[in-house]
Amino acid sequence: MPRQMTCPACGEEEELTGERTAEGIAISCDRCGARWPRDTPYTCASCGGRDIRMRGQALTQFSRGTQLSIVGLHYIPLCAECDAEMLARANQQKPVPGRYRSAAAGRGGEDDGQEGLSILPR
Ligand SMILES: [Zn+2]
Ligand SMILES: [Zn+2]
Structure with missing residues (x-):
């Protein structure tokens, strides 16, 4: 099944680059x-919606002194039901906090025993 990116x-569909990270x-x-x-x-x-x-x-953003690199926005899925509060906040042009784990992406899944952010690759 082709996955439309x-x-x-x-809305760009062509100029996309895949990159392997610790989280996939x-x-x-x-x-x-x-x-x-x-x-x-x-x-x-969480709800299957x-x-x-x-x-x-x-x-x-981590500034190392020499050069301030602009970190592009990171996008996460939010469920209109389970992440309703965060979605309402995002709709007010406020970015979702970096620590927030959306229910749509499986917040609190059993395969994730870590608290907070994991910076280092496994
Ligand atoms: Zn773009
Ligand atoms: Zn949901």
């Missing part, structure tokens, strides 16, 4: 710099 930020394959848009997980669920992992919206998540 579209940038959630600008991340897709980045070469046009606007947005990033999102390739294996974005089309149904909510199909009303999934992609919203920008704020990433912590």
Whole structure:
């Protein structure tokens, strides 16, 4: 089944780059710099609902002094039901906090025993 990839930020379909990360394959848009997980669920992992919206998540920026690199927005799926509060917040142009794990992506899944952010690859 072909998977249509579209940038959630600008709608780009061609200039997309896959990148292997500790959490799986991340897709980045070469046009606007947005990033999102390739294996974005089309149904909510918590309730099975199909009303999934992609919203920008704020990433912590690490400045190493020499050069301030612009970190492109990272996009995560939010369920219109389970992530309703966060979705309402995102709809007010407020980025989703970097620590937030969306219910749509399987928040609190049994395969995730880690608290907070995991920076280092396994
Ligand atoms: Zn884009
Ligand atoms: Zn849900």
